[in-house]
Amino acid sequence: MKRVAAVDLGASSGRVMAGTVGPGVLRVEEVRRFPNGGVRAGPALYWDILGLYRETLAGIREAGRLDGVGIDSWAVDYGLLDERGALLGNPVHYRDARTDGVPESVAAVVSARSLYDVTGLQQLPFNTLYQLVSEGDRLETASTLLLIPDLLNYWLTGAIGAERTNASTTQLYDVRARTWAASLASKVGIPPRLLPPLRDPGTVVGTADELSGLPVVAVGSHDTASAVVAVPASPGTNFAYISSGTWSLAGLELPAPELGDAALAANFTNEGGVDGTIRFLRNVMGLWVLSETLRTWSCPEELPSLLAAAAASPPLAAVVDIDAPEFLPPGDMPARLTAACRATGQRPPSGRAAVVRCIVDSLAMAHRRTIRTAAALTGRSVDVIHLVGGGARNELLCQSTADACGVPVLAGPVEAAALGNVLVQARALGEDLPDLAAMRELVRETQEIRRYEPSGTADWAAAEARLRG
Ligand code: ADP
Numbered sequence: 164m165k166r167v168a169a170v171d172l173g174a175s176s177g178r179v180m181a182g183t184v185g186p187g188v189l190r191v192e193e194v195r196r197f198p199n200g201g202v203r204a205g206p207a208l209y210w211d212i213l214g215l216y217r218e219t220l221a222g223i224r225e226a227g228r229l230d231g232v233g234i235d236s237w238a239v240d241y242g243l244l245d246e247r248g249a250l251l252g253n254p255v256h257y258r259d260a261r262t263d264g265v266p267e268s269v270a271a272v273v274s275a276r277s278l279y280d281v282t283g284l285q286q287l288p289f290n291t292l293y294q295l296v297s298e299g300d301r302l303e304t305a306s307t308l309l310l311i312p313d314l315l316n317y318w319l320t321g322a323i324g325a326e327r328t329n330a331s332t333t334q335l336y337d338v339r340a341r342t343w344a345a346s347l348a349s350k351v352g353i354p355p356r357l358l359p360p361l362r363d364p365g366t367v368v369g370t371a372d373e374l375s376g377l378p379v380v381a382v383g384s385h386d387t388a389s390a391v392v393a394v395p396a397s398p399g400t401n402f403a404y405i406s407s408g409t410w411s412l413a414g415l416e417l418p419a420p421e422l423g424d425a426a427l428a429a430n431f432t433n434e435g436g437v438d439g440t441i442r443f444l445r446n447v448m449g450l451w452v453l454s455e456t457l458r459t460w461s462c463p464e465e466l467p468s469l470l471a472a473a474a475a476s477p478p479l480a481a482v483v484d485i486d487a488p489e490f491l492p493p494g495d496m497p498a499r500l501t502a503a504c505r506a507t508g509q510r511p512p513s514g515r516a517a518v519v520r521c522i523v524d525s526l527a528m529a530h531r532r533t534i535r536t537a538a539a540l541t542g543r544s545v546d547v548i549h550l551v552g553g554g555a556r557n558e559l560l561c562q563s564t565a566d567a568c569g570v571p572v573l574a575g576p577v578e579a580a581a582l583g584n585v586l587v588q589a590r591a592l593g594e595d596l597p598d599l600a601a602m603r604e605l606v607r608e609t610q611e612i613r614r615y616e617p618s619g620t621a622d623w624a625a626a627e628a629r630l631r632g
């Protein structure tokens with residue numbers, strides 16, 4: 164039996180969970196949860212990285228006796244270290260506007276096709292490559308780049324390295340060779356010396372002096388990689404997954420990257436998973452639009468009652484393309500939804516319940532489009548969708564996703580990323596969990612999962628046509 168702490172830092176909240184793993188046993192309990200999000204200071208949007216480190220340390224100390232700790236977080240963002248190992252500037256939030264226009268300038272140097280050939284990554288304006296290019300001359304004073312979990316691991320242990328699943332989200336990683344794409348980095352003006360040695364999930368990074376020598380284990384440090392470890396898929400099923408939180412990461416698990424022209428045109432990503440798997444998925448804008456709407460209305464605590472009211476409003480009265488770029492930056496989402504409805508000739512939702520219904524329907528519609536495209540691009544069929552993460556608590560979203568996609572949705576676990584983190588640590592520390600199938604079986608046997616059948620009550624195909632205007 165092992166007892167480990169999983170530090171899971173999401174864009175909306177961070178948590179330290181204590182996990183117990185043994186034969187037939189998988190339990191996680193929340194030790195500490197703390198809010199996370201952007202901090203605007205002057206012209207820039209930052210993360211409160213020192214606050215996150217402080218909360219992480221406090222949570223691990225609160226967890227009691229432990230055999231290890233592992234950290235996962237949202238992807239792409241980083242800190243730069245100087246040659247002394249001190250942090251050069253506060254990590255910038257991926258929703259900051261500093262990369263506006265950068266993808267276009269990079270495209271003039273490296274074509275989208277050759278970028279995709281090497282990295283297999285979805286074009287998102289905030290990919291680490293674009294963020295680094297936007298730093299300009301500042302890169303000259305830096306000696307090392309550390310992604311967020313690697314930065315916290317470094318502060319805990321003094322060890323420098325880049326965990327592979329998160330490295331695969333930078334657009335500086337060669338998805339086939341499984342090395343840094345050093346010549347691509349040079350071509351776009353990023354010094355390859357910044358890129359630290361790669362490490363695999365499941366390796367021990369070092370020990371934390373501040374925590375009485377506790378072993379620190381590299382997990383799938385990209386939160387989505389950890390979440391997909393804990394997708395409770397049964398062997399032999401044709402499953403898709405949606406890791407539903409701030410983003411909806413919707414797609415398939417593949418044994419090898421899919422880098423064809425159609426995948427490039429559909430802007431699908433090939434991220435590296437635990438045990439050499441590939442996550443072939445698209446970033447769908449996610450529950451961010453809903454949480455930002457509630458922030459605009461100053462009523463984040465009213466989420467459950469607003470969802471209940473939305474469930475009682477008519478479905479598909481208005482749907483928008485939730486993946487449109489205007490929904491990426493922070494701001495007044497209800498106003499943006501109104502504009503998007505008008506632009507497609509639809510009557511904008513009136514009243515809060517209708518606005519929430521419009522967001523949930525639009526998100527379910529994007530799930531439909533993305534899962535169907537993933538299936539078509541790979542020639543696979545999808546018989547069931549596993550929806551994990553905070554969105555599994557949203558019954559309206561789960562039911563609407565089953566309805567939109569026309570297949571059952573199995574919702575849960577809610578804390579999938581923490582569970583995947585705990586499982587990979589437990590294996591690294593000697594528990595008998597030989598492969599992903601064994602880990603998923605343990606999740607299936609021990610965690611609460613709820614099934615939603617497609618109800619067939621609304622015409623999603625007609626609404627999809629309307630969305631195009
Ligand atoms: P992240 O890891 O990206 O921060 P989470 O997986 O923690 O995201 O999911 C957060 C989302 O879960 C919230 O934005 C919210 O929409 C949803 N959520 C949390 N609690 C509830 C609840 N009680 N009912 C419905 N949805 C919820």
Ligand code: LRH
Pocket residue numbers: 173174236237238239257385386387408409410412446
């Ligand atoms: C989800 C996530 C996602 C990334 C985004 C930046 O938390 O890691 O996989 O694309 O954050």
